[in-house]
Amino acid sequence: xxxxxxxxxxxxxxxxxxxxxxxxxxxxxxxxxxxxxxxxxxxxxxxxxxxxxxxxxxxxxxxxxxxxxxxxxxxxxxxxxxxxxxxxxxxxxxxxxxxxxxxxxxxxxxxxxxxx
Amino acid sequence: xxxxxxxxxxxxxxxxxxxxxxxxxxxxxxxxxxxxxxxxxxxxxxxxxxxxxxxxxxxxxxxxxxxxxxxxxxxxxxxxxxxxxxxxxxxxxxxxxxxxxxxxxxxxxxxxxxxx
Numbered sequence: 001x002x003x004x005x006x007x008x009x010x011x012x013x014x015x016x017x018x019x020x021x022x023x024x025x026x027x028x029x030x031x032x033x034x035x036x037x038x039x040x041x042x043x044x045x046x047x048x049x050x051x052x053x054x055x056x057x058x059x060x061x062x063x064x065x066x067x068x069x070x071x072x073x074x075x076x077x078x079x080x081x082x083x084x085x086x087x088x089x090x091x092x093x094x095x096x097x098x099x100x101x102x103x104x105x106x107x108x109x110x111x112x113x114x115x116x
Numbered sequence: 117x118x119x120x121x122x123x124x125x126x127x128x129x130x131x132x133x134x135x136x137x138x139x140x141x142x143x144x145x146x147x148x149x150x151x152x153x154x155x156x157x158x159x160x161x162x163x164x165x166x167x168x169x170x171x172x173x174x175x176x177x178x179x180x181x182x183x184x185x186x187x188x189x190x191x192x193x194x195x196x197x198x199x200x201x202x203x204x205x206x207x208x209x210x211x212x213x214x215x216x217x218x219x220x221x222x223x224x225x226x227x228x229x230x231x232x
Contacts, residue, residue, distance in 0.1 A: 042225050045218075
């Protein structure tokens with residue numbers, strides 16, 4: 001088990017450009033979560049999937065953000081027309097909801113986005 | 117809506133001394149509670165969790181936490197800290213949804229500094 005992986009680890013983009021991040025969860029995990037963490041703050045929930053279904057979206061997820069998990073495995077998070085306020089660490093986590101003891105979320109290393 | 121308060125932004129402890137990090141939560145029902153640790157350049161690592169049952173839970177690296185419903189608290193403790201414990205610590209609360217866990221709500225974190 002290699003854990004949750006995210007790609008790329010760092011992304012620098014100019015304001016107005018589109019960016020896409022990828023998350024590969026732990027293989028048997030059916031839930032996948034996206035969070036955003038800005039400097040000096042705790043992670044903030046953005047959205048999550050159960051298999052391929054997107055079950056919840058935070059109000060933080062503006063119309064410029066879209067997430068997909070087409071086959072219930074990896075997920076992508078796209079930000080269109082990036083703004084400087086989008087600069088943050090984007091974290092992915094996964095879990096397996098077979099029973100309550102498996103509700104633990106395992107986090108990836110994150111993708112650090114810098115918008116110039 | 118749920119919320120988490122970590123009242124201490126920074127805590128400095130001498131190596132070998134005991135540690136207590138405070139966490140207060142707000143949630144209408146019985147919450148799922150977690151403590152995560154984040155070292156510089158590292159992802160979030162789960163230290164321990166509380167779902168139900170015994171209110172004193174043991175975690176990894178010698179940490180424990182006590183759930184006190186009457187005080188809406190879930191404080192993290194360690195009897196003797198090591199220099200390697202220096203990191204950012206996050207308390208988080210989650211709710212059960214559809215057989216699995218919703219996105220977590222994190223506190224802003226407590227930065228732990230270890231003095232030699």
